[in-house]
Amino acid sequence: MVSQVPLLVVVGYVWPEPNSSAAGYRMLSLLKLYLAQGWQVVFASAAEPGMHRYPLAELGVIEQQIALNDSSFDNWITALNPQAVLFDRFMLEEQFGWRVEQACPEALRILDMEDCHALRAAREQCAKTTAALDAAALNSELALREIAAIYRCDITLVISSYEMQLLQQHYQVPAALLCYCPFLLEQEPTPNRLKFDQREHFVAIGNFRHAPNWHAVLWLKQQIWPLIRARLPQAQLHIYGAYPPPKATALHNVRDGFLVKGWAEDACVVMEQARVCLAPLAFGAGLKGKLLDAMRCGTPSVTTDIGAEGMQPDGASVQADNPDQRLWAGIIANDAKGIAEAAVKLYQQPELWSRCQQQGYAIVTEKFMLAAHQTRLWQQLEQVRQQLELHRQHNFTGLMLRHHAYRSTKFMGQWIEAKNRLGASTAAEPDAVPAPEAN
Incomplete structure (x- = not known):
């Protein structure tokens, strides 16, 4: 597909369901943010469509079903050659980040955390054990994965001001890699509700x-x-x-x-x-x-x-x-x-x-009004995109992590793909990848 306007590809964890979860509502607002700036948007996901999925086509968003651990994604995104790619949660960056870097290295890579998974998991574990939330709980294996994904991306959208502080103070993530992006409402609340x-x-x-x-x-x-x-x-x-x-x-x-x-x-x-x-x-x-x-x-x-x-x-x-x-x-x-x-x-x-x-x-x-955040958000995203090479050179930790981590995830993905193809060629059923759980 040849595009005459800038193109954003969103690699989605699930298909957006704004009436089912806050995550779905947030994703929809991010799509609208780019559409309002005149960008073309493609939403791709390996998840099964849910019964309450939003009709993205009504917004002019192109929908694309993709497969995990399959080189068909590489050919597809190479042909698109987007100016920006947004990963919906860090697990999707782990799955597709190395493929995006290999296929379109000049594309801005954006991570939308949705929320800090490491913080949520640590709090859940502490709630079960009545233990205090301390550095050991926050420095989990999940945290290592999530923070690494933040460094590998060019910019990360953070929904909570509390988590902005946590990422910078506890995990020591540079502020230049983070962009505060809360809920974005288009209309102010109407006070004439039921009394x-x-x-x-x-x-x-x-x-x-x-x-x-x-x-x-x-x-x-x-x-x-x-x-x-x-x-x-x-x-x-x-x-x-x-x-x-x-x-x-x-x-x-x-x-x-x-x-x-x-x-x-x-x-x-x-x-x-x-x-x-x-x-x-x-x-x-x-x-x-x-x-x-x-x-x-x-x-x-x-x-x-x-x-x-x-x-x-x-x-x-x-x-x-x-x-x-x-x-x-x-x-x-x-x-x-x-x-x-x-x-x-x-x-x-x-x-x-x-x-x-x-x-x-x-x-x-x-x-939470869009008008209060839109200009700041867009200026930061575009400033990073316009100065992408310089921005990446200032993120040495990210360069290092991409060098090492992408090699391991790349080889793992290629191994799974080869295993699935071998299974198909011998009439065995390939490993099934379950649909991700909605947030």
Whole structure:
């Protein structure tokens, strides 16, 4: 394909599902960012298309199914010769980075972290063992892989201001390799939502395939919701999320007001009908799309320090004991009793509820509007692309890692390809590569 305009190729972990996960919404906003600058965009993925995938063709994005460990990708991307390639999560850079460098070495290589996988995994492990999050937990094998991918790329998009700080201070990643890119909303929130007395019940929402969300559902079921229900016997908790497994639907209990409703076609419709959003996240990373939706819809939330991380106004503290003084669109608490008490308070106090609603609108306007970030984002991306060779020479660690790591991943990929071809030639079924799990 010959292109008369700059071309971006996105190598996707999954096909975007903006109504199923925050990752899908974020990817869609990045595609629109490039489209708005007049670029042509191709989205390629080796994953199986999900039932809720977004119709990218309606945006003018070209879709391409690709294969893992197959040289057909090399021929395909060589013919395209894109000006930029974006890897959706570090695992895709490991799979395809060396192929992109070999086929189109002058293309800008962008990594979108989505969130810091190493941080999320370390927190999950610490939650299981009740251990403290320390340097040993953060310096895991997963971290070595993820930070190496950051160095091998020319620029990395980081969604959370907290993770920008973590990458620079703990992992010592140079600031020149990082670009702060939070959620990017095109429209400001509209305050004329349903009022306090027009709403009822609680809502929790999140993709069931994402471990922090499933843990939150269990925490609600086993500890938090019984405390709330004892104080508000008529209240219900409506739980939404894509891909609910049988173990999740089995938690549905009408008598207890614990209603597992599965996928929501429009998260904002169900969010704006609820009085309070519950997001008791014991671990995780990045920014929480469910809390952004809650703020956009004027629904105050109860969440944890981890849930609010990177989403509070600049200079806000999550340590204050008085919830009315916290700069959050609701109340922050970190144990079952505190979360339940906060939920009841928000549910019963209209004045507090209204103040938290207004704070949510202010946070969205301050931190997550496309207009506030677009110019800075685009200038940084284009500056790196226009000075690519000089930029790479200043990243000696990246040069070194590409020299060594790409050799090993290249040979591994070629070995798997040869093995699969041998299997096919002897009528044996080749190794199947499962579709990646949605975030």
